[in-house]
Amino acid sequence: ELKVEQNPLFLSMQEGKNYTIYCNYSTTSDRLYWYRQDPGKSLESLFVLLSNGAVKQEGRLMASLDTKARLSTLHITAAVHDLSATYFCAVDGRERGAQKLVFGQGTRLTINP
Amino acid sequence: GAGVSQSPSNKVTEKGKDVELRCDPISGHTALYWYRQSLGQGLEFLIYFQGNSAPDKSGLPSDRFSAERTGGSVSTLTIQRTQQEDSAVYLCASSLFARGGYTFGSGTRLTVV
Numbered sequence: 001e002l003k004v005e006q007n008p009l010f011l012s013m014q015e016g017k018n019y020t021i022y023c024n025y026s027t028t029s030d031r032l033y034w035y036r037q038d039p040g041k042s043l044e045s046l047f048v049l050l051s052n053g054a055v056k057q058e059g060r061l062m063a064s065l066d067t068k069a070r071l072s073t074l075h076i077t078a079a080v081h082d083l084s085a086t087y088f089c090a091v092d093g094r095e096r097g098a099q100k101l102v103f104g105q106g107t108r109l110t111i112n113p
Numbered sequence: 114g115a116g117v118s119q120s121p122s123n124k125v126t127e128k129g130k131d132v133e134l135r136c137d138p139i140s141g142h143t144a145l146y147w148y149r150q151s152l153g154q155g156l157e158f159l160i161y162f163q164g165n166s167a168p169d170k171s172g173l174p175s176d177r178f179s180a181e182r183t184g185g186s187v188s189t190l191t192i193q194r195t196q197q198e199d200s201a202v203y204l205c206a207s208s209l210f211a212r213g214g215y216t217f218g219s220g221t222r223l224t225v226v
Contacts, residue, residue: 033215042204043156043217087156100169101146101206101215103156 002025002027006104014112016078021107023072023089031092032072035104036064036085042089047074079111115139117207117218125197125224134190134221136206145208146215147180147190151201159203162188195225 003026012020023032033052035043047056049065049072056063060083062075072089090103118137138145147159158172162182173179175176177195182188192199202222206215 035217042219043206045214048214077157090156099159099163100171102157103148105155106142 001104002091002100003062004089004091004104006087006089006101006107008107009105010108010110012080012110012112013076015080018078019076021074021076021087021089021109023074023103023104025070025072025089025091025093027070027091027093029070029093031068032065033090033092033101034072034074035088035090037088045086046087076109081111082113084109084111117205118199119203119205119218119221121221122219123222123224125226128197128225129194131132131191131193132195132223134192134203134223136188136190136207137217138186138188138203138205139209139216140186142207142209142216143185143187144210144215145182147188148183148206149174150204150220156204159190175199192223195223197225199223200225 001005003035005024007022033048035047036046039042047063049089054065060077065072086108088103088106090101143164145162148156149159150156160173160180161169177193180190185209200223201207202220204220205218
């Protein structure tokens with residue numbers, strides 16, 4: 001079974017600090033997605049990582065992918081309150097011959113002034 | 114349209130009634146997913162349509178749930194004899210092709226009373 005695990009699930013941090021969210025997955029995949037979700041809203045696409053060693057940055061967020069370790073990270077630099085949201089990673093994989101996009105549990109990020 | 118459109122945005126129904134949730138994907142997108150998100154939880158895969166292939170129904174939680182996609186475009190998720198545990202946000206996503214970047218709709222918030 002394709003599993004995607006994020007940690008931490010909850011993260012409370014102060015503005016200006018750096019932190020990393022980790023996303024591990026259980027099967028071979030070369031395509032990983034990061035999404036942001038604000039309370040009561042749908043999912044907003046942040047990054048699509050397509051190959052081993054891929055690194056993408058947008059503002060204070062940087063995502064990377066290590067397909068050999070089956071690990072992606074989402075790094076937050078000098079956090080600001082506006083980044084408070086829930087962040088999901090998702091992996092494209094095949095399970096029982098079927099293509100499926102499987103999500104992690106989400107990391108609820110709260111950034112305090 | 115410019116994005117994935119879902120209707121209704123909110124639905125309150127009585128236990129035991131049937132409901133239909135609609136998803137209009139981005140024009141030309143061949144892949145379409147339905148997910149369910151319970152309060153404060155991650156995304157649970159329900160069903161996946163890819164072009165004219167048989168849908169992957171492996172995520173449907175019971176035989177009360179069914180979905181169809183007409184003409185490779187609009188999809189309807191039907192829940193028969195709704196139960197309180199069906200209360201959740203139902204999200205639809207579409208992609209230009211299998212394993213492409215996915216765009217999510219705003220979701221339908223279903224409340225079963």
